[in-house]
Amino acid sequence: MAFAGLVGVSAGAVLVAEMGDKTQLVAMSLASRYRVRTVLLGSALATVVIHGISVLLAEVLGLALPADWLSLGAGLAFLGFGAWTLRGDELTEADEERAATRRAGSALLTVATIFFLAELGDKTMFTTIAVGADHAGTPLSWLAVWIGSTLGMVAADALGIALGMLLGKKLPEKAIRIGAAVVFFLAGLAMTWQGLSALLF
Incomplete structure (x- = not known):
C-alpha cells in the first residue's frame, strides 16, 4: 500500500475506534477546565508518544504491552484524578501571582499525562498495533501508521474538545467539576476492573 494510503487507513481506523471512547470523553471534560490550545496540544503530545x-x-x-497491568495502573490513577477533580483547586492571590508564569507548562503536563494514561491499553492503542503489524516490513510503514494514527486521534479529540467548550458555556462550574469527576471515576473503575479481572481470572 502507498504511504499516503496507509496514513489514511491508519487515521480512519483510529478515528472510528476513538468515537465515544473514554479518551474523547476526557477531552470534553478537560476542555471545560483548560484552554483549548492546551488540551489539543497535550492530546497531540500524548498521542505522538x-x-x-x-x-x-x-x-x-x-506483541502488545501487558494490557492487564497497564489497565490496572491507569485505572487507579484515574480514580485519583477523579478525587482531585471533585475536590477542586483553590488558589490564593499569592498563588495566582506565583503560578502565572508556570501555569501554561504545568497545565500542559497535566493534560498530556491524563491523555497518556487514558490511552495505555486502550482500544485505539491496539488498533494502531493491529494496523502496524498488518503492514510491518513495508518500507516506512511504521512512519505512515504513526502519522495516520496520531492524526486520527487528534481529530477525534478535537471533536470532544469542541463539545466540551459548547457544554462548558451552558453549565455552572460545579456541574462541570462533578461531571468531569464522574467521567474519571467511571473510566478508572472500568480500567481497574479490566486489569484486575485479567490478572485474577
Whole structure:
C-alpha cells in the first residue's frame, strides 16, 4: 500500500475506534477546565508518544504491552484524578501571582499525562498495533501508521474538545467539576476492573 494510503487507513481506523471512547470523553471534560490550545496540544503530545510506542511494538516486537497491568495502573490513577477533580483547586492571590508564569507548562503536563494514561491499553492503542503489524516490513510503514494514527486521534479529540467548550458555556462550574469527576471515576473503575479481572481470572 502507498504511504499516503496507509496514513489514511491508519487515521480512519483510529478515528472510528476513538468515537465515544473514554479518551474523547476526557477531552470534553478537560476542555471545560483548560484552554483549548492546551488540551489539543497535550492530546497531540500524548498521542505522538503512545502511538509511537504502539508502532514500535507492531514493527519490532509484534506483541502488545501487558494490557492487564497497564489497565490496572491507569485505572487507579484515574480514580485519583477523579478525587482531585471533585475536590477542586483553590488558589490564593499569592498563588495566582506565583503560578502565572508556570501555569501554561504545568497545565500542559497535566493534560498530556491524563491523555497518556487514558490511552495505555486502550482500544485505539491496539488498533494502531493491529494496523502496524498488518503492514510491518513495508518500507516506512511504521512512519505512515504513526502519522495516520496520531492524526486520527487528534481529530477525534478535537471533536470532544469542541463539545466540551459548547457544554462548558451552558453549565455552572460545579456541574462541570462533578461531571468531569464522574467521567474519571467511571473510566478508572472500568480500567481497574479490566486489569484486575485479567490478572485474577
